Amino acid sequence: MLTACTATPVEKIMDRLNEAASAGVPLYGHQDDLMYGHSWNVNVDGAQDFERSDIKSVCGQYPAVLGLELGGIELGDECSLDGVNFKYLAQAAVKHYERGGIVTLSWHPRNLVTGDSAWDVSNNTVVRSLLPGGENHDTFIQWLSRVCDEIELMRGKDGKVIPIIWRPWHEHTGSWFWWGWDLCTAEEYVSLWKMTYEYMMGVRKLDSLVWATSPDGNSRFDQWAERYPGEEYVDLLGFDMYFFGWDEHREAASKYYIDHMRECLASLSAFAAEHGKPIAVTETGCEGLKADNYWTGCLAKALEGFPVSYVLTWRNACDDEKKDYHFYGPFPGSRNADDFCDWVASGKVGMMK
């Protein structure tokens, strides 16, 4: 461990993640936690110092990790694809860091060829087209520069950009994003990652980024190493894996989620230990928190005994269309809110200190 006075902010974050992992007490994270919740939204209600959080309303503590999403920044949009104002987003990131938390960023950029969403997989030349020499390379660099501009707004009291777990090109073992498995070759994927790294770290000097991979646990996870960007381009190894099938299969669905997550964790932790990098469950959750005792009965059991640094559940949508089914964290009165408090009280998960 590094001593507090000589460690850089990034080293301190890495220390914190490694400590949580060795203690077997992963930090809890929630996507968009300070931006909106089941029945509120800073865009409408005002930022109010980013005090609101569905998680805090339920258990009295903020999540230790705040996930934020940059989709939409590439075209200079005012708000993200999930309706978050980018000005608020940068402020919330800084606030969370100053409270003692860790920030992680994801990005679902539009399809550069068709102009449609990240989920548009109608064309398998998108990655090739944005690599050096490709017809969309210059546009892509402009898109990436807008990501960097947003990150550069996230400055702490010392004037420096805060440490951020940056998680680009995620779920690439699946084929639902234009950078997914069937949409590019392994070589193209790795070139995309390296080009992103070299621009952000080399050209823009954003050296407070912690680079995290996140293949999808439910799709070709056993092949994730084929598209591993390389030792020097990765700081943290994660994966995304959701709980599916509660309505149809109940016990079998819970068992699959637990057993399969444990298989993924076993594979990742063996590799990560050899390479001296922390591991994390970078996205998970059960939509609508339907599974009985999801927190203590499923997630805690899946994680038990593995050196996991953090586990992040996805967002609590607040728009009328989605709010009653698209949520992954508890809110007052939701299913599994008490079970979440039991999990926190058990000491098996870390919240904001």
Ligand code: BMA
């Ligand atoms: C998905 C859903 C979408 C959202 C996207 C990016 O899993 O939550 O509604 O737009 O993530 O945050």
